[in-house]
Every structure is written in structure tokens, then in C-alpha cells.
Amino acid sequence: MGSMFRSEEVCLVQLFLQSGSAFNCVSELGELGLVEFRDLNPNVNSFQRKFVGEVRRCQELEKTFTFLEQEINRSLLPPLHGPTPCPNPSAPQPRELLTIEEESEKLARELKELSRNRDGLRAQLIQLSQYKGVLTQTHSLTASQVKTTPPITTLSQFNFNLRALLAWETYVYIAKASERLLWRACRGYVVVDFREMEEQLEHPDTGEMVQWTVFLISYWGDQIGQKVKKICDCFHAQVFEYPDSPTEREEILQGLQGRIEDIKSVLFQTEQFLQQMLVRTVAVLPQWKVRVQKSKAVQAVLNLCSPSVTDKCLIAEAWCPVRKLPELQSALREGGSGSGVDSFYNRLPCSTPPPTLFPTNSFTAGFQNIVDAYGVASYREVNPAVYTIITFPFLFAVMFGDVGHGLLMSLAALWMVLEEKDPKLRNNTNEIWRMMFGGRYLILLMGLFSVYTGAIYNECFSRGLSPFSSGWHCHNHFSDCPNNFLSLDPNITGVFTGPYPFGIDPVWGMSNNHLTFLNSYKMKMSVIIGVIHMTFGVCLAFFNYIHFNQLSSVFLVLIPELFFMLCLFGYLVFMVIFKWLAFDTTHSNSAPSILIHFIDMFLFAENKDNPPLYRGQLVVQKVLVVLALCSVPVLLLGKPIHQYITHKRKHRHMVSNCVVLSGRDFDAADAFMHQAIHTIEYCLGCISNTASYLRLWALSLAHAQLSEVLWTMVLHNALTWQGNMGSVILFLFFIVFAVLTVSVLLVMEGLSAFLHALRLHWVEFQNKFYSGTGYKLNPFSFSSIIHASSAL
Incomplete structure (x- = not known):
């Protein structure tokens, strides 16, 4: 509680890291997340620092890993669902990093070669399948034309050239447009016949199964043939050579069938080998990514250090919590265990204010984030988050007070609290969900306090509750009542018997x-x-x-x-x-x-x-x-x-x-x-x-009136219906009532009350004692770096 009320004591330390063990020492500090390193080379360009080569090497490896991930997402069957488990291996030594580099580049080369061969085989298979479909479809077309042609007319008599074309578009109006253009451009010296293929074929660009259209074009003369080809190119049509005789077409069909079967066999074996390579990549890639990220982070920290005069050690400065200095010493001793000279640290006097550190957990993190959004506390300044844990939900509930609405909010937050260890919920990348899930304890307290204030207001979905008997009685007025309205006078004996045990008397709801x-x-x-x-x-x-x-x-x-x-x-x-x-x-x-x-x-x-x-x-x-x-x-x-x-x-x-x-x-x-x-x-x-x-009063009044309007205009009208029809109307109106309650009263009104409570804490409360001019302690931590990279 002491470190929550006031930030932890932080000191400036100077680290002396031996050159041979500097990497291991920084790696140990990254695993523990103890210190925040300062840049001792502010005037040196980032491209001129000592370990920039190692950083670039890690960046190139990350590019290779990105390519491997893209291949896994594109080609792995069955595809991966959900986030892959993130291991926690140690940072690699230079030799281990070289091994990772060699193996990853070898995997990338093999996958590129396999992908290129597979794409080539698939393109050949699509083209041959298209050619086969064209010949099959147009074979019956030309046969029917020959049967209906008069005996005196022969193909050689009119120089009748046939070309089979396959269009990429599947819409009918594309075929009609191309037919009109061919007829007008060729001035009628062309005969076009369109037919849709019986089976769907794969699109070479998208990989989707689409319906293709085959059209057979008959024309006279080479010049018209050139026009026909140009028009087909404009419509992105695939042109195939069309044999003149049926015998040649049969021979080509048989040859195409054999080639298609051979390509399918080779493609199947290629796919199998590719899947084996991808499975092997999936097994090692997460571990490689983490290790390279750690190595890159360590090299970036080493770039912040300055060499000693003798160039035998690196000197670093860092902020460290005072209570963690023994852990710092043990980490330096562990990292330099293989070196002849131990690494050590010295405390330095600091001329600038130290950073602020408040240790938080899953419960207090949401409240601390509310305070930090206004401004991080100055070093050792009183932390308002301790009191915000109670005051923020309470002020929210004063504006949002309703037993029913607060209960719904509490149940939703309670579900998030009970399922907080579910990896699907924790690793969800939706920004709105991550914000709500991070503040689940805050929402839970807001809902519980709303139930409490709603009980004081005696409001549950705008209706009053009667857990106790009312303190007002009107039986003495019945004999003297000349109309339908009564005025309850507490001075008359028996009218007012005492205050209501808890909250507002429900009789006020009828007044x-x-x-x-x-x-x-x-x-x-x-x-x-x-x-x-x-x-x-x-x-x-x-x-x-x-x-x-x-x-x-x-x-x-x-x-x-x-x-x-x-x-x-x-x-x-x-x-x-x-x-x-x-x-x-x-x-x-x-x-x-x-x-x-x-x-x-x-x-x-x-x-x-x-x-x-x-x-x-x-x-x-x-x-x-x-x-x-x-x-x-x-x-x-x-x-x-x-x-x-x-x-x-x-x-x-x-x-x-x-x-x-x-x-x-x-x-x-x-x-x-x-x-x-x-x-x-x-x-x-x-x-x-x-x-x-006074916004507490205004927002509370607005919430109560909206609840009253929603009840009166929706659910109250449904309750007036009788019989079987009344049940149907009540069911339909209840759906409308539930949707409007959640969307308007819970989401919109809840967000409005949240923002007003935020304003009351930031301006009206915190400006009385809180400066908020500090800056956070951001310790060098592998877990934070990996978590930030996985969230991108």
C-alpha cells in the first residue's frame, strides 16, 4: 500500500559490464525487467553506433520470418486458428544466432522454390484444363453446325477459319458486348457463337472457381483475323489454336488428358512436400522470432552504452528501484558467471527527477491508467489512484444509479473477470475489446455501485421496488376524498409513520x-x-x-x-x-x-x-x-x-x-x-x-427519465395486450426494449456517465493537489517487448 500511495524509490546506477559478458548481463536484466537504461551517446547517429551491424542482422532475420509467416498463412492446410503459443527461450549467443540465420534462409529458399514450382504447375494445369474445356465444348458446336450446313457449301469455298476463345468474364452482358463489337468492327464478316462451360474452372489470378464462357468465331481473311485477335485482347480473352479436323481435335484432347494427369500427380507430390516444409517451419518459427527479438533488444541496449577508456568494458547508466538493487547485483553476477572479471554497479547522484513507478496488478492497473491518462505523477507524489478505486465507481453510480442496469453491467464484467485467463479473450486484437477487458474490474465496481445507488433511488428499470412497507398511509383519507387525487399530509395522525428503512419510499413514484x-x-x-x-x-x-x-x-x-x-x-x-x-x-x-x-x-x-x-x-x-x-x-x-x-x-x-x-x-x-x-x-x-x-444531479435525472420513457413507450404498451396475441406482441416488444436498454441506457448513457466522472476526477479533484508532471519508469523487459510486437 505504501508504494501505491507514493511511488517507489528509484535511484540512478552506473553499470560496468565486461565486454565478454555484457550481452549475457543485459539479457539477464531483460528477463527480470529491473532497470531502464539511459542513452549515453545522444550525439551519435543511430547508424554510427558500435552494434548497429548486429541490429541490422536481426532486422533482416525478421524480414525472413515475415516471409515465412506469409507462406504459412497462404499455403498451410489446415490453416492455423488463433494465436500460436509464445515460448520463452533465452536470447541466442552469436553462434546460435548464426545457426538460426542459416536455417531460416535455407527454409526460405526451399519454400520460395517450392512455391514457384507449385504456381507454375498450377498455371499449366489451369491453361490445359481451359484448352480441354474449349475443345470439348466447341467440338459439339462445330459438329452441329456441319450437320445443318447445305451440301453445296464447303468450308474451303469461303476460306472459313475457326478460332476458339475463352473469356475471363462470367457476366452475360460482357459476351453480348463483345459480340456486338466484333460484328460492327468486322462489318458482318464474322460469325460468333457463345456457350457457357458445363463445369467451373479455377481463375489463374484469384484461385476462385468461376464460370467461363467459350465463344467460337468464324471469319474471312487475315485482316479480319487480326481485328478479331485485338478485340479479344481488349476483353482479356485467352486465345487457343483450333484444329480444323475432328481427328486432330480428338488427338489433342487425348494428349491434353495425359498431360493433365501427369501435372496433377506432380502437383500433388509438390503440395505434400510443401506441407511438410510448412509444418516444420511452424514448429520452429515462434521460438526463432522470440530469440531474435531478444537479441535485437539486447543489441539496441548495448548501443546506449559507452566504452570505457581501456575499451575492456561497457559503461551504462540506468534507473532502478531501490528495493530491487540486490536483484540487480545477482543478475550481473549471473550474467558474468563465465567471465574472469565480475560486472558491478555504483549508485550515482541524480540531477534530474527520477521516473515514477507504481507497481500494479490486474485489479489496480485500470484505475492507475485513468490517472496516468491525465498525467503521470511526479516522483514520490501522492497517487490519486488509491482513492479513485472507490470514488470513481461511486461518482459514476450516482449518475447511473439503477438496480437493473447496474446488475447487467456487473454480470458482464463478472463474466470477463471469471474468464480472464482465456487466451482467446486476452489475445483479442480488437482495440475496443482490449480497452473493455483491461478495465473489467473497473466496470465490475461501477456496476456494483450502480446497484447500490439504484437501491437508494429505488429504481429498477425505472420501476420502484417495495422490499419494505411504506411509511405513508392513505386509508384515513378515503372517506373525505371528493376526487381521484389525494394529498398526504404528514401532520394528520396515521398518514406518516416514519422514514423508509432504506432508500426512497416507493410511494413517491406515484406522486x-x-x-x-x-x-x-x-x-x-x-x-x-x-x-x-x-x-x-x-x-x-x-x-x-x-x-x-x-x-x-x-x-x-x-x-x-x-x-x-x-x-x-x-x-x-x-x-x-x-x-x-x-x-x-x-x-x-x-x-x-x-x-x-x-x-x-x-x-x-x-x-x-x-x-x-x-x-x-x-x-x-x-x-x-x-x-x-x-x-x-x-x-x-x-x-x-x-x-x-x-x-x-x-x-x-x-x-x-x-x-x-x-x-x-x-x-x-x-x-x-x-x-x-x-x-x-x-x-x-x-x-x-x-x-x-451538479452534473451528478443532471446525469442522474436524465438517466432516470430515459428509463421512464423507454418503459412507458415500449414495454408498458406491450403489457396492455391480452390473449395469445398479447404474448407475441410482448415477446417482440421485449426484444426492442432489451436492444434499446443495452444500446442506449447501458452503452451510450454509461459512456456519458464515465466521461463525466472522468472530468470530475481530473479537474475538480486532482487539480487540488496533483501536478502530474512526471514520467513513467519503462524498464527494459523482454516480456513487454514481445507483448508489444505481438499486439501489432
Whole structure:
């Protein structure tokens, strides 16, 4: 809890890595994920560093692996489904990397050769199959033409040349268009006959089975033949030589059949050998990829190091958590076990603020990401995520309060929590799903808190629940009721017996002033929650001031801010609660208006028509306003004056001791300007931020009204139908009701409430104590690198 409340202590260390064991030492640190390396060669181009050759070598291997993956995805049968298991081998030594390089290149060459041979055989098989289909289809066509030709007409008499063509397009209008073009271009000296093939053949480009169209063209003369060929080329038609005699066609068909069978046999053997090669590749490729990624990462880290004077070791600087320094030493000892000289580290003083590290788990990671999205905490600054775990779901639930909707959200999140170890869910690459799955615990708490606030509002899909008996009774009014409406007066004996045990009494759901009552209740509740939330944020600044030894800020910043907040808005909360306690149902008619009292407080006036809440109220309010006003100049001038006096004392002390002044001089104008901006921002922010919390009331009211409209317009109408038809109507309307509930009330309204709760935490709460100007510690970790590459 301590490291979650405040970031871990991080120190700067200097590593001395022996040249012979530097690779192993960095590899051990990558397996453990302990340190974040700093670049000691910022002025050296990335192409001029010492280990750039090894990095390029690994990049070339990754290109080879990409080709192997493409071949596996294209040709492996059956195809792989889902992510392949990711092994965790060690980083390869230079000799092992050379072996991987040789074997992968050999596999790539063999696969390229096999793929080229297979594609060539397949292209030949497609062309021969097309030729066979053309001859088979046109053989019956020419035979029927010969039977119907008059005896006096012969083919040689008209120089009748035949050409069989196969079109790639399968649409009829393409064939008709080509027929019209051939007729007009050849001026009628051509006869065209189209026929669709009986069986589908493979497309040479896409590999899909398509329906082909065969057309037989008869023409006169060589010039017309040239035109016909050009037109066929325009329509991307495949032209085959057409024998004149049936005997030649039969011989060619028999030869084609034999060649097709031979090619199929060779193609089958080629496919079998290709599958064997792909299976062998699948077995070794995941391990190779991980090992090369680790080697590339290690070489990239070594490029960040600088050589020593003697060039016998590499010097590196890194950020490391203090509590992990023993692990760092053991990792260096393990990595340099085969070397004659051990690698070691030294702690260095750091001139820049260290990075921030908050250890998280699957539960706290989602809340920490919400805070980090606004800004990473400065080093050792108070972490708001500790309190966001409770406050964020609670503020969301205040706006989203409904038992039914919260229960649906909780069940969906609970399913993700129970199935969180499923690799299909964890490795899903959909961005929206990954965001929801990463925040499954956040969604679960949001749903549970929504059930709680919905129970207080007594709303379940906009309907009220009655787990307890109502505190209001109307049986005494039945004899005196002249119409259908009743006004329940709590002053009449037996009408009001006491408050409802939990939440809002369900009788309010039937009253005409239901909305007026809820508006007043939720508005005051929003102001109370907002003032408490902001005051808590101001109080958290106390821990930052104490930790960073800024005791003067406690008296000159924190206390004036608390006085300004509590004397004005804290007193407003006090009046609301005091009115609730002092005026019960029997005195509700004589209760004064808090709004008028709060306005008169700033005007130093007294309204005789609005009686005071308590004796001496006017004096108390004047004192509180004066205290709030007096805190503003203290907040504005106190800290800059203290800084100026402190700087002068330090300056005189250094001059008297003949110490050379160093660093940037104190700028009083800059300090006053900075504090003036902070004071104006805080004083105006207290007003605007308090008003901003009224969004809790507005969003809650909107959610309740949308639920009411959805129930009244959809499901309520379906329940009015009777008989068998009513069951069908109810089933259909329930589907509409369920779809609208999930899409509008759960998704859209849930997202809206989430964004508003996010705004209340980032602006209204965190700006009271949180700077968010730090940067994360990103340790060198193989697991993070591999996970990031697999997510691409």
C-alpha cells in the first residue's frame, strides 16, 4: 500500500559490464525487467553506433520470418486458428544466432522454390484444363453446325477459319458486348457463337472457381483475323489454336488428358512436400522470432552504452528501484558467471527527477491508467489512484444509479473477470475489446455501485421496488376524498409513520411532485458530495508538502485554501444537513430557504420573510465571509514573500562565507505571478467546480427519465395486450426494449456517465493537489517487448 500511495524509490546506477559478458548481463536484466537504461551517446547517429551491424542482422532475420509467416498463412492446410503459443527461450549467443540465420534462409529458399514450382504447375494445369474445356465444348458446336450446313457449301469455298476463345468474364452482358463489337468492327464478316462451360474452372489470378464462357468465331481473311485477335485482347480473352479436323481435335484432347494427369500427380507430390516444409517451419518459427527479438533488444541496449577508456568494458547508466538493487547485483553476477572479471554497479547522484513507478496488478492497473491518462505523477507524489478505486465507481453510480442496469453491467464484467485467463479473450486484437477487458474490474465496481445507488433511488428499470412497507398511509383519507387525487399530509395522525428503512419510499413514484422531490434531493446530494470530494483533495496536498519538506506551504497555502473552501461551501453543506435534521415533516411548511440565506450571507443582509435556521446565524455568516476574504491575500502574498525572504537570507549567508553563487537567481516577479494565477484559479475554481458537481444531479435525472420513457413507450404498451396475441406482441416488444436498454441506457448513457466522472476526477479533484508532471519508469523487459510486437 505504501508504494501505491507514493511511488517507489528509484535511484540512478552506473553499470560496468565486461565486454565478454555484457550481452549475457543485459539479457539477464531483460528477463527480470529491473532497470531502464539511459542513452549515453545522444550525439551519435543511430547508424554510427558500435552494434548497429548486429541490429541490422536481426532486422533482416525478421524480414525472413515475415516471409515465412506469409507462406504459412497462404499455403498451410489446415490453416492455423488463433494465436500460436509464445515460448520463452533465452536470447541466442552469436553462434546460435548464426545457426538460426542459416536455417531460416535455407527454409526460405526451399519454400520460395517450392512455391514457384507449385504456381507454375498450377498455371499449366489451369491453361490445359481451359484448352480441354474449349475443345470439348466447341467440338459439339462445330459438329452441329456441319450437320445443318447445305451440301453445296464447303468450308474451303469461303476460306472459313475457326478460332476458339475463352473469356475471363462470367457476366452475360460482357459476351453480348463483345459480340456486338466484333460484328460492327468486322462489318458482318464474322460469325460468333457463345456457350457457357458445363463445369467451373479455377481463375489463374484469384484461385476462385468461376464460370467461363467459350465463344467460337468464324471469319474471312487475315485482316479480319487480326481485328478479331485485338478485340479479344481488349476483353482479356485467352486465345487457343483450333484444329480444323475432328481427328486432330480428338488427338489433342487425348494428349491434353495425359498431360493433365501427369501435372496433377506432380502437383500433388509438390503440395505434400510443401506441407511438410510448412509444418516444420511452424514448429520452429515462434521460438526463432522470440530469440531474435531478444537479441535485437539486447543489441539496441548495448548501443546506449559507452566504452570505457581501456575499451575492456561497457559503461551504462540506468534507473532502478531501490528495493530491487540486490536483484540487480545477482543478475550481473549471473550474467558474468563465465567471465574472469565480475560486472558491478555504483549508485550515482541524480540531477534530474527520477521516473515514477507504481507497481500494479490486474485489479489496480485500470484505475492507475485513468490517472496516468491525465498525467503521470511526479516522483514520490501522492497517487490519486488509491482513492479513485472507490470514488470513481461511486461518482459514476450516482449518475447511473439503477438496480437493473447496474446488475447487467456487473454480470458482464463478472463474466470477463471469471474468464480472464482465456487466451482467446486476452489475445483479442480488437482495440475496443482490449480497452473493455483491461478495465473489467473497473466496470465490475461501477456496476456494483450502480446497484447500490439504484437501491437508494429505488429504481429498477425505472420501476420502484417495495422490499419494505411504506411509511405513508392513505386509508384515513378515503372517506373525505371528493376526487381521484389525494394529498398526504404528514401532520394528520396515521398518514406518516416514519422514514423508509432504506432508500426512497416507493410511494413517491406515484406522486405528482415526484420529480420535484428528486430534483431537490439529488441537487443537494451533488453539492454535498462535491464539497467533500474537493475538500479531501485539498487535504491530500498536506502529505505532499510534508514529504517534500515544504512546511511553509502548509500554513501559507493549504490552510488559506481550506478556510476559503470550508467557510463558504462547507457552511453551505452544513446548512443543508442542519435543515434536514432540524425540520422534520411536522415543521416542513415553516422551513426557511437555504438559497436565500446563502445569497444574504454575501450581501451581509437579513431577510425578515426568511426566518433564520438557528440563533445567531447572521453573526456566524459575517464571520465566515470575513475569514474567507482574509484567506485570499494570505494565499496570494504569503508564499512569494516567504520565498523572497528565504532567498535573501540564503544569499547573505553565502556572501558572508565567500561561497560562489550558482544556479538560476530567484525571480520575485515570476513567483508573484505564479502565485497570483494559482490564487485566481483556486478561488474561481471553488465556485465553478462546486457547480460542476451538479452534473451528478443532471446525469442522474436524465438517466432516470430515459428509463421512464423507454418503459412507458415500449414495454408498458406491450403489457396492455391480452390473449395469445398479447404474448407475441410482448415477446417482440421485449426484444426492442432489451436492444434499446443495452444500446442506449447501458452503452451510450454509461459512456456519458464515465466521461463525466472522468472530468470530475481530473479537474475538480486532482487539480487540488496533483501536478502530474512526471514520467513513467519503462524498464527494459523482454516480456513487454514481445507483448508489444505481438499486439501489432
